[in-house]
Amino acid sequence: MSTVDYSNGDHSNSELLLEVDDLWLEFRTSDGVAKVLNGVSYNVHAGETLAVLGESGSGKSVTAQAIMGIVDMPPGVITGGEIRYHGEDLLKLSDTRRREIRAEGISIIFQDALSSLNPVYTVGFQIGEQLRLRRGMSRKEAQKRAIELLDMVKIPNAKGRVKQYPHEFSGGMRQRAMIAMSLALDPEVLIADEPTTALDVTVQAQIMDLLKEIQVERQMGLILITHDLGVVAEVADKIAVMYAGRIVERAAATELYRMPGHPYTLALMDSMPRLDQRGQTLNTIKGLPPSLLNIPPGCPFAPRCPRAQDICTVELPESKDLGLGRTSACHFAEELVNRV
Amino acid sequence: MGRYVIRRLLQLIPVFLGTTFLIYVLVWAVPGDPFAGMCGERPCEPGFIAKMNEKFHLDDNIFSQYFQYLGNLVQGDFGETYNGNSVGELIALRYPVSVQLAALAVVIEAIIGVIAGVLTGLRGKGFLDNLVLVSTLFLISLPVFVTGFALQILLGFELEWVDPVVSSDPTLGELLLPAFVLGSLSLAYVARLTRTSLMENKRSDYVRTAVAKGLKPSRVVGVHLMRNSMIPVITFLGTDLGSLMGGAIVTEGIFGIQGIGKMTYDAILQKENITVTGVVVLLVIVFLIVNLLIDLLYAVLDPRIRYE
Numbered sequence: 001m002s003t004v005d006y007s008n009g010d011h012s013n014s015e016l017l018l019e020v021d022d023l024w025l026e027f028r029t030s031d032g033v034a035k036v037l038n039g040v041s042y043n044v045h046a047g048e049t050l051a052v053l054g055e056s057g058s059g060k061s062v063t064a065q066a067i068m069g070i071v072d073m074p075p076g077v078i079t080g081g082e083i084r085y086h087g088e089d090l091l092k093l094s095d096t097r098r099r100e101i102r103a104e105g106i107s108i109i110f111q112d113a114l115s116s117l118n119p120v121y122t123v124g125f126q127i128g129e130q131l132r133l134r135r136g137m138s139r140k141e142a143q144k145r146a147i148e149l150l151d152m153v154k155i156p157n158a159k160g161r162v163k164q165y166p167h168e169f170s171g172g173m174r175q176r177a178m179i180a181m182s183l184a185l186d187p188e189v190l191i192a193d194e195p196t197t198a199l200d201v202t203v204q205a206q207i208m209d210l211l212k213e214i215q216v217e218r219q220m221g222l223i224l225i226t227h228d229l230g231v232v233a234e235v236a237d238k239i240a241v242m243y244a245g246r247i248v249e250r251a252a253a254t255e256l257y258r259m260p261g262h263p264y265t266l267a268l269m270d271s272m273p274r275l276d277q278r279g280q281t282l283n284t285i286k287g288l289p290p291s292l293l294n295i296p297p298g299c300p301f302a303p304r305c306p307r308a309q310d311i312c313t314v315e316l317p318e319s320k321d322l323g324l325g326r327t328s329a330c331h332f333a334e335e336l337v338n339r340v
Numbered sequence: 341m342g343r344y345v346i347r348r349l350l351q352l353i354p355v356f357l358g359t360t361f362l363i364y365v366l367v368w369a370v371p372g373d374p375f376a377g378m379c380g381e382r383p384c385e386p387g388f389i390a391k392m393n394e395k396f397h398l399d400d401n402i403f404s405q406y407f408q409y410l411g412n413l414v415q416g417d418f419g420e421t422y423n424g425n426s427v428g429e430l431i432a433l434r435y436p437v438s439v440q441l442a443a444l445a446v447v448i449e450a451i452i453g454v455i456a457g458v459l460t461g462l463r464g465k466g467f468l469d470n471l472v473l474v475s476t477l478f479l480i481s482l483p484v485f486v487t488g489f490a491l492q493i494l495l496g497f498e499l500e501w502v503d504p505v506v507s508s509d510p511t512l513g514e515l516l517l518p519a520f521v522l523g524s525l526s527l528a529y530v531a532r533l534t535r536t537s538l539m540e541n542k543r544s545d546y547v548r549t550a551v552a553k554g555l556k557p558s559r560v561v562g563v564h565l566m567r568n569s570m571i572p573v574i575t576f577l578g579t580d581l582g583s584l585m586g587g588a589i590v591t592e593g594i595f596g597i598q599g600i601g602k603m604t605y606d607a608i609l610q611k612e613n614i615t616v617t618g619v620v621v622l623l624v625i626v627f628l629i630v631n632l633l634i635d636l637l638y639a640v641l642d643p644r645i646r647y648e
Contacts, residue, residue, distance in 0.1 A: 099556065102551075118549070129553070130554065167644050181553070
């Protein structure tokens with residue numbers, strides 16, 4: 001059904017663009033300290049798609065916001081780690097320099113395009129704004145470029161649409177406009193934070209096709225944040241699975257699907273509805289993720305894990321290197337990937 | 341937009357008819373003969389009362405009286421007082437100062453209220469926030485006549501910074517204190533409304549987007565946050581202007597301003613029903629028009645509300 005060639009591939013030889021290295025972040029609220037990110041590391045190369053998987057509250061969106069520097073501080077506090085863009089630690093940069101990298105180096109699209117676009121300005125204004133302010137374009141030039149961008153994301157009648165307000169767009173069109181806006185300054189890295197969650201299924205596929213197409217064309221690094229394994233399978237080169245503010249498994253997409261290396265990944269896959277299991281009860285992961293205000297000792301997934309042993313509630317499993325670029329934070333990772 | 345304006349203007353007609361009729365009926369339903377007390381100590385001659393009743397058509401039924409009044413009104417004739425003065429001229433004489441007072445009050449509300457609201461809304465908790473919250477609560481809980489007399493005594497009599505009572509043809513400077521008193525309650529509301537609105541919108545997704553676009557903080561606040569946050573505030577200010585235009589009986593009374601409020605008050609006491617009706621009808625019209633203008637302004641500020 002898709003028109004784009006999704007060759008999941010190895011991009012580790014292309015230029016390393018963005019690197020999150022052992023990032024720790026907490027929210028200090030009146031209820032206590034919520035440990036939202038507990039040593040998150042991932043990277044993305046030019047032309048590569050990294051999918052970050054996890055359920056709500058796993059920290060996948062917060063990591064993205066930390067990269068963009070749009071986490072509310074306070075209550076957010078980064079307690080450790082680095083975010084390197086072209087080898088330069090963003091966390092050490094001045095506000096001005098940081099601002100320059102936004103949208104021009106690293107850009108982001110959000111889940112809900114309706115609330116993420118300003119309701120009182122036209123779509124054209126919001127796309128052109130950055131071009132006028134940061135590229136010194138005149139109103140006319142910016143408008144012209146905005147039309148080109150809307151054309152690029154396949155919005156019909158871009159010339160008329162550019163003068164319309166976000167509420168005059170349909171959901172899919174709004175997300176396209178959002179994508180056009182995020183690409184206005186030709187970023188090298190695009191973060192898509194659940195870009196299709198608010199859309200219906202047919203539109204989801206169109207938006208994913210569009211994103212992938214643009215990424216291949218521009219050789220951008222794409223960080224795709226999602227909880228939808230179906231979306232990931234088609235487009236991702238590599239996958240990072242997050243749970244309770246940690247990356248529990250990291251692998252090439254094909255490898256991960258062939259043989260999940262962490263019980264949580266396995267459980268996620270089991271809970272996907274499948275056509276060949278029609279009429280059967282859908283598998284769910286029992287229980288809830290731990291409260292980030294009070295993460296118990298040991299493996300945070302242990303209370304929900306069918307394979308949990310005594311060691312799991314005592315000792316926090318280190319992230320183990322399993323070769324072929326795979327890591328898994330499970331005491332029994334080797335058994336999992338070596339099973340037949 | 342054009343069709344919307346026409347439709348709104350047409351809607352004014354039934355509203356105008358309904359309100360003026362109600363006013364007319366209610367004003368004349370007040371018990372007591374308006375002419376009974378007009379002849380000093382002794383009762384008036386029956387002939388005088390009959391003559392006056394005839395002159396003002398008081399013996400006709402209320403509907404025919406109303407339609408006669410309405411007929412004159414649409415020709416711009418507000419009628420005469422019992423002494424034979426033109427109500428229209430009286431209004432023309434007394435209304436401008438009330439309009440000035442109302443406009444000045446709204447300007448003061450807007451400037452002080454919005455500044456206080458923006459400062460506290462952007463910064464959040466802290467000394468300034470508490471100061472504004474407490475002082476606005478103070479203003480909200482005080483009736484206008486207390487604020488009025490208190491400031492008049494303090495600034496007028498004790499400190500002697502201003503004249504306690506304005507002159508017969510007051511300058512804007514003289515109206516400053518009365519306007520502050522008149523607007524003090526709404527000023528407090530404007531400050532709080534601005535503060536709440538900003539705090540709410542500050543956390544909104546589109547502000548986050550604006551930051552993620554790499555815009556400067558001044559632009560994020562000035563262009564993206566303010567426009568949205570000011571929508572409810574401007575609506576409030578507009579409505580307030582509409583109601584303040586109705587004259588301020590208490591404030592005008594305290595500071596001796598010969599405005600429309602004072603005139604209405606006197607007319608009610610003297611049972612000058614034609615004057616009362618005329619003034620109130622005029623105020624209804626002003627209120628309706630101001631409200632229409634606010635609705636139109638609202639559509640300009642918020643494109644989601646476009647009137648087809």
